[in-house]
Amino acid sequence: MKLLTEVAWRLRQRDLLQALLGVSALLLFALAVSWPGAGEANVSWESVAQVRSVALMLVAVGFGVFSAATPERLGTLVALMLLVPLVLPLEALAYAASYPDAPVWWFVLQPLLDTTSYFGLGLVLGRATKRVAALWPLLPPLVFVALLGLSVWLEEPLFNPVATSAQFSWPHLGLSLVLALATLAACVRSRVKGDGD
Amino acid sequence: MKLVWVVVGFFLLSLNGALSQAETGEAAEDVAVQFGFADEIVADAWNPLRVTLRDLESAELVLELDVGTLRGGLRVLRYTAPLAGGQGLYTFEDDIYLPTWRTFSWLVRTPERVLASGTVERRRVDNAPLHLVLAPEIGAGGRFFGEAARVVEVAAADLPERAAAYSGVRSVLALPGAAPPTTGALVSAATAGSTVLLVGALGGAYNEISALVPPPGGRLGAGWLGRTNSTRRAVQRALSAHPKPVPDTLLATLVSEDLTRTPEHLAVSWLLMGLGGYTLVTLALLRFGGAPGLLAALLLAAILGTSAARLRPAEPLLTRSRSLSLGAGGLALETELEAIFSFPAERAKVAHAAHPLPVTAARAWTTGPERFSTELDAYESIVLAGRPRLAPAVFGWQGNALLNETETALGDVFVVGDGRQAPIPVGETVTPESGNLLPQALYAGLAPLLPDGSALARSGGRIYVALPELPAEAEP
Known part of the structure; x- marks a missing residue:
């Protein structure tokens, strides 16, 4: 099966459509509550970016955890990566109107890299907890809390998905780039080898 | 042990302070700083500033004023200017807008030491305009004015050839026997709106100025330049016949909604x-x-x-500008008005001297000879009034007709007393006729402040005012 067909097939599945719908609904809600009235400063993107970052993180970790035991890792990963450009128009207007410091390429690249690396983290966690699969639904929120805790402990927002969503950061970019490339390489290698376990 | 270190530290600091004071005292003789005319400052106006260094290396002039109020809190104006210095006498001159201050301190420093410093006391705040007198002897000018008037006797060399310096000057009197000032200084004063009076028989030194404005005198820019006899009554009559327009007041009437409007959000x-x-x-x-x-x-x-x-604006700051030109006699006083709106929290900078209009619009600003900057919050705007400057008058009266010498057609023409007029094409003259007496919305605040016969016209954001020549009986 060609990758495009596989990804299209994956994206029409109920779980990913629900994920897309859920993230979109959250973004629309964030826009509705943060969009300013007449004469007020438009700082809506910061809120929308935080919601997008956390929502995509939860979705990516969740799919990563559950994909650990399936052969469709690459297809699921690419489908998740495509969710990012599909939801970007929902925050593009907020980005334009808020005039944030973050450059436009950060606004596009950062969610893509973060989603990929969180998927990789989910894969690792899924493998590690293979014997206690009943815990899997709890892992995404646990990861979220753990990342926040780690950031507080280190006094460094490097791993904080809320703080890094709208603020450009070289360390975060470097880290997520390395993790994303590792995740992509692992998924491609697994597909080439036909390793489904 | 800690106490010992504290005592030692305090001793060293005290020693350093004492040494600094000694250095300032030694160097201060070679540094002279003068604000206003003869150290008379007009608050809420542009004032001349002069720094003189003698045989000193390059330095920096720093002024820091707290222009806040009890209710509004601290507002800081910081002015810095480089002083080139060098062998011999070095003079730096500029014009600075000085709002009413609570504290006013200045210093001249090099990276290594403070050369001179001082303060200007709060009790010297006075926004009454000055009457400058060029007199052959001390006290000769006082007899022309009442006791309440701020009369300052100046030497010809103290009169700068910059229109902004005369922002707080109501009149300039040149008395017989005094060393004559330059024509440029008198023209600058008149164009800035001051009434310049050549009193009595002054002799040949004033021939050049007489050629520019033949006796008995006439409007020049926003002011008046003329001759009068040497009685107090004649001087008082001349002053009352030519009230000084206040550019900031006129400019404030032009701060309309279309200039300061916040961009609208999509519903x-x-x-x-x-x-x-x-x-x-x-x-x-x-x-x-x-x-x-x-x-x-x-x-x-x-x-x-x-x-x-792509809807993201290309620049973080949105600048809309408007200018006001008050002209007559071939010269005009031009003042720029800029409304800067900031999308993000950003530092707004302009490459010329300016002040916020009103000054309470900014919490703090930094300015210098050719710069102004202030911090703006996201979606905050500020209106700046530039330093007034002298320019050729390109719109004015030629007899009973209005002449457009600008490079574009002038629209929204309105003559105070005659009403709205037809647009004036480039290079053409138009004789006003009676029209709708209600001024255009843009002039609603401005027109009532201008004398009868003033003509207003607009080209884009530039507003031209041609002040009328006075009828003969009104002349002193």
Whole structure:
């Protein structure tokens, strides 16, 4: 099966459509509550970016955890990566109107890299907890809390998905780039080898 | 042990302070700083500033004023200017807008030491305009004015050839026997709106100025330049016949909504409807479109995302400007008005001297000979009034007709007393006729402040005012 067909097939599945719908609904809600009235400063993107970052993180970790035991890792990963450009128009207007410091390429690249690396983290966690699969639904929120805790402990927002969503950061970019490339390489290698376990 | 270190530290600091004071005392003789005319400052106006260094290396002049109020809190104006210095006498001159201050301190420093420093006391705040007198002897000018008037006797060399320096000057009197000032200084004073009076028989030194404005005198820019006899009554009559226009007051009338308007946001209901529709279309394409549907959804996302992101303004600051030119006699006083709106929290900078209008609009600002900057919050705007400057008058009266010497046609023509007029094409003269006496909305605040016969016209953001020649009986 060609990758495009596989990804299209994956994206029409109920779980990913629900994920897309859920993230979109959250973004629309964030826009509705943060969009300013007449004469007020438009700082809506910061809120929308935080919601997008956390929502995509939860979705990516969740799919990563559950994909650990399936052969469709690459297809699921690419489908998740495509969710990012599909939801970007929902925050593009907020980005334009808020005039944030973050450059436009950060606004596009950062969610893509973060989603990929969180998927990789989910894969690792899924493998590690293979014997206690009943815990899997709890892992995404646990990861979220753990990342926040780690950031507080280190006094460094490097791993904080809320703080890094709208603020450009070289360390975060470097880290997520390395993790994303590792995740992509692992998924491609697994597909080439036909390793489904 | 800690106490010992504290005592030692305090001792060293005290020693350092004492040494600094000694250095300032030694060097201060070679540094002279003068604000206003003969150290008389007019608050809420542009004032001349002069720094003189003798045989000193390059230094920096720093002024720091707290221009806040008890209710409004601290507002800091900081002015810095480089002083080139060098062998011999070095003089630096500029004009600085000095709002009413609570504290006013200045220093001249090099990176290594403070050369001189001082303060200007709060009790010296006075916004009454000055009457400058060029007199052959001390006290000769006092007899022309009442006791309450701020009369300053100046030497010809103290009169700068810069219009902004005369912002707080009501009149300049040149008395017989005094060393004559330059023609440029008198023209600058008159153009800035001051009444310049050549009193009595002054002799040949004033022939050049007499050629420019033949006796008994006439309007020049925003002010008046003329001759009068040497009685107090004649001087008082001349002053009352020519009230000084205050550019800041006139400019304030031009701060209209179209200049300071905050960009409007898209209505949230339209935004949500549009984006909700996009989400539905995307879901449908993914669910029923297969691979082509996925590609179509991605294409749609790319088009919408790019279009929306392109709505981001190219520059963080949105600047709208307007200028006011008050002209007569071939010269004009031009003042620039700029409204700066900031999308993000940003530092607003302009490459010329300016002040906030009103000054309470900024919490703190930094200025210098050719710069101004202040911090703006997101979606905050500020209006700046530039330093007034002398320019050729390109719109004015020629007899009973109005002449347009600008490079564009002038619209929104209005003559105080005659009403609205037809547009004036480039290079043409138009004789005003009676029209609608209600001024255009833009002039609603400005027109009532101008004398009868003043003509107003507009080209883009530039507003030209041609002040009328006075009828003969009104002349002193």
